[in-house]
Amino acid sequence: MVVLICKKSLVIAAVLFAFVGNSEAEVQKGQTYEEWLKQNQAKEQPAPKAVEKPVKAPKPSAPKKAAVKAAPNKTVEQPTPKESPAPKIEQPKEEAPTPVKEQPKVETPAPKVEQPKEETPPAPAETETAKPTAPIVEKDAPAGVEEDGDESEEAEGEPGPEEKKEDGKGPGFPGTTGSAEKEAETHGHTEELVAPFGITGGWWGGRKILVDHGLTIKGLYTGEVASNYSGGPLNKNATIYHDNLDLTMNFDTEKAGWWSGGTLWVYGMRDHGPDPSAATIGDTQTASNIGAYDQFIINEAWYNQDFFGGKFSALGGLYNLNSEFLVSTYGSLFINSSFGIEPEVSHNVTVSIFPMSGLGARLRAKPTENTYIQMADFDGNPTMRQYPVSGASGEFRIAEAGITNGPSDYKIGYWRQTAALTYGGKTYENDFGEYGIIDQQLYQFDNAEHSSINVFLEYGWVPAERNNITSYTGGGLHLHGIIPNRPVDDLGFAVAKAYTHVDAETVYELTYRFVLTDRLTFRPDYQWIVNPGGNAANNTANVAFLRFEIQL
Numbered sequence: 001m002v003v004l005i006c007k008k009s010l011v012i013a014a015v016l017f018a019f020v021g022n023s024e025a026e027v028q029k030g031q032t033y034e035e036w037l038k039q040n041q042a043k044e045q046p047a048p049k050a051v052e053k054p055v056k057a058p059k060p061s062a063p064k065k066a067a068v069k070a071a072p073n074k075t076v077e078q079p080t081p082k083e084s085p086a087p088k089i090e091q092p093k094e095e096a097p098t099p100v101k102e103q104p105k106v107e108t109p110a111p112k113v114e115q116p117k118e119e120t121p122p123a124p125a126e127t128e129t130a131k132p133t134a135p136i137v138e139k140d141a142p143a144g145v146e147e148d149g150d151e152s153e154e155a156e157g158e159p160g161p162e163e164k165k166e167d168g169k170g171p172g173f174p175g176t177t178g179s180a181e182k183e184a185e186t187h188g189h190t191e192e193l194v195a196p197f198g199i200t201g202g203w204w205g206g207r208k209i210l211v212d213h214g215l216t217i218k219g220l221y222t223g224e225v226a227s228n229y230s231g232g233p234l235n236k237n238a239t240i241y242h243d244n245l246d247l248t249m250n251f252d253t254e255k256a257g258w259w260s261g262g263t264l265w266v267y268g269m270r271d272h273g274p275d276p277s278a279a280t281i282g283d284t285q286t287a288s289n290i291g292a293y294d295q296f297i298i299n300e301a302w303y304n305q306d307f308f309g310g311k312f313s314a315l316g317g318l319y320n321l322n323s324e325f326l327v328s329t330y331g332s333l334f335i336n337s338s339f340g341i342e343p344e345v346s347h348n349v350t351v352s353i354f355p356m357s358g359l360g361a362r363l364r365a366k367p368t369e370n371t372y373i374q375m376a377d378f379d380g381n382p383t384m385r386q387y388p389v390s391g392a393s394g395e396f397r398i399a400e401a402g403i404t405n406g407p408s409d410y411k412i413g414y415w416r417q418t419a420a421l422t423y424g425g426k427t428y429e430n431d432f433g434e435y436g437i438i439d440q441q442l443y444q445f446d447n448a449e450h451s452s453i454n455v456f457l458e459y460g461w462v463p464a465e466r467n468n469i470t471s472y473t474g475g476g477l478h479l480h481g482i483i484p485n486r487p488v489d490d491l492g493f494a495v496a497k498a499y500t501h502v503d504a505e506t507v508y509e510l511t512y513r514f515v516l517t518d519r520l521t522f523r524p525d526y527q528w529i530v531n532p533g534g535n536a537a538n539n540t541a542n543v544a545f546l547r548f549e550i551q552l
Helices: 002-044 046-051 064-070 084-089 109-119 122-158 161-166 178-187 206-212 276-281
Strands: 215-230 236-251 262-272 295-307 312-319 357-366 372-379 395-405 406-417 421-423 425-426 433-445 452-461 468-482 490-498 504-517 519-530 541-551
Touching: 178 215, 206 215, 215 276, 215 312, 236 276, 276 541, 357 395
Parallel strands: none
Antiparallel strands: 215 236, 215 541, 236 262, 262 295, 295 312, 312 357, 357 372, 372 395, 395 406, 406 433, 421 425, 433 452, 452 468, 468 490, 490 504, 504 519, 519 541
């Protein structure tokens, strides 16, 4: 009996022990998750404190969504995979756990060690991405400022033929000498055609200082070899050399710090050697536009003032009519004088042009950006250089209106000489004439060199009964930059025909302007002059020229 009781009690004890053992195992599991959660919370608090120094703030478990909303672009979202065990923990929370001592046996702390490792990379990643951006901005900003400053200083130090182009091509070429600046203004690349300074250099910085204070000094030497191979009224087969030295001073009152819109221009000129037309050819239209006599004079000295932003301007002084009136933009490429100043004006009356300018005054108005009207009054005898003029020499008055359409110009003009004249045994109270000029661009190539095909037409009329040259027609083809690898050279062919009471003198000119450097140009030129002197009895003249220009 006792044995049975003992066996029964042992069985009951075994059953109780097994039940208690199983319950303790289950409790231990629940206690392990709860204890892991407590330990995780207890250990996470000091761990973020160490990470908080660079970026992070303490991360409470409850406000997860608020933290993500506060900084959606940053790495705060990375803790979300770390908190993923939380929903798994909520399932065993239903059991009431009791503290268990065997906490280290749980293997779950292993992922807890990996999670803080995932937090550490984001913190330096944020600091690394933030740090490079700041120095990049700080370094680039001053570098750009320095580069812009250097460019502006260089631009201010260069003289301004290009600034003249900004004002528009205008009716002519005021304040320019020689073909270099004329071609630069015509085709719009002064950097290739006109150097900031000539072969004499910058004068140890002196030229730049003067330019910065409004004073630009330039020099140009033009030499020419002229050979008449056959024909002409003089019938002299000969070769001559003549030259021309131009010294110019341009003073800008605005750059000098005085007032805006003022320009003072002084042009000294030395001519040397015989005129080919007078010495060997005997033609009427003057084959070389630098042909003159030995002299050294102040050819021009005038002051111009602009008003209302250039809408109106006034000029006075020793002034060359042909610098702004009777100018063909594309005809200026050629060296025969008729393509510069029409012969029905220059050969019928005395006018203020090369080689000696007289006193004159000019007014100009620009109603629109593309239109202008100008008028001028000159001493009728430029060699007198006196104003008011004497009654014998009279006055030369001229008016011109024009339209500029980009690279094309259209001009009409009227002039009158007030002095009395005698022609053919008759005396006339005055002389007068009319003219028209068309400069038309036919085609511009799509390249950076502004290569183009251009034409020009000229016409002049005077009353035949009182003038030797009764009318004039001229025109030609002006090709710019069309030869490969020669983007700033010019090739041209033109015809000038001056009618007289006997016949007409016709000039055919072929010319090529070779730009060797921005300071040196060469120009081979050939002219075939039919009926030289306007007389069919004279033999055709064949004349060749070789001209060069050096910017000083």
